[in-house]
Amino acid sequence: MTDSTPAATPESVLTLRELAVSFGGNHVLRSVDLEVPTxxxxxxxxxxxxxxTVFNVVSGYVRAAGGDVRLGGETLIGVAPDAIARRGVGRTFQTPKLVAGISVVENVMLGLDGRAGPLAHLRAIAGSRRDSRPARERSLDLLERFGIVEYANEEASALPLATQKIVEVARALIASPRLVLLDEPAAGLGAEDVEAMVAPLVELAADNDLAVVIIEHDLALVSRLCPRLAVLHQGGVIALGTPAEVLAQPEVVDAYLGAGFAAVGP
Known part of the structure; x- marks a missing residue:
């Protein structure tokens, strides 16, 4: 990194500095720098x-080989996933990680403990979930906002994919995080399902000054939602700016968009 790299600003919720990750000698991330505001x-x-991999490092599931991750002014390097969640990081996964055998509302309530994730002991954690009335009411309120409160007492893992994804978004939001990481939330969903998820999410993010980072292959969706895009290629950020600026850069077209660019352009 050169001396021209900008320092973190007070507006930055998440700051990545020279973030590097290697698996068995394979360099997955190479000196990633990124500022994430609200x-x-x-x-x-x-x-x-x-x-x-960026999401997994931020949420504590993968250890960085180098660099730093800061939530506000506090490093997250070496912090356990449940502690990171309690510091204000919520996330979803490409495939929803819901606990089988318990209801939708109980799955959402797990987010209050900061322990909902791809952990081997997640099923056992369900036995110690919070059952307080305020927690349940908060869960039901979120389900109401997302239009799926009628499923509150259904078994979450038996629901359609679109509903499971919305449940996971609600779980990521229940603990009033500062930062939410959404990993391909719209993948496999129809337009109506995407809108059912996105419209309440946009309102909740604005109401609570959230920082939301979204991984998504639907460029039309991210261009509509996101005033800022970062393009990752071969483990590094190759472009950062508004969607119009980023999607017009030749290196982005060459590395990622290719012939499909015309289909998402204005």
Missing amino acids: GFTGLVGPNGAGKT
């Missing part, structure tokens, strides 16, 4: 670019 930031790029 509002929506899109993280896009081809498959294998390292986007989900």
Whole structure:
């Protein structure tokens, strides 16, 4: 990194500095620098670019080989996933990680403990979930906002994919986080399902001054939601700016968009 790299600003919720990750000698991330303010930031790029790895480092599931991750002024390096969640980071996964055998509202309530995620002992955690009335009411309120409160007492894992994804978004939001990481939330969903998820999410983000980072291959969606896009390619950020600025850059077209660019352009 050169001395010209800008320092973190007070407006930055999440700051990545020279973030590096290697798996078995394979450099997945190479010196990633990124500032994330409140509002929506899109993280896009081809498959294998390292986007989900960024989320896994921020949320504590993957250890960085170098660099730093800061939420506000506090480093998250070396902090356990549940502690990171309690510090104000919520996330979803490409495939919803809901607990089988318990209801939708109970799955959402798990987010209050900061322990909902791809952990081997997640099913056991469900036995110690919070059952307080305020927690349940908060969960029901979120389900109402997303238009799925009628499913509150249904088994979450038996619901259609679109509903499961909305449940996971609600779980990521229940603990009033500062930062929410959404990993391909619209993948596999129809237009109506996407809108059912996005419209309440936009309102909740604005009401609570959230920073939301969204990984999504639907460039039309991220361009509509996100005033800022970061393009990740071969483990590094190759472009950062407004959607119009980023999607017009030749290196982005060459690395990611290719012939499909015309289909998403204005």
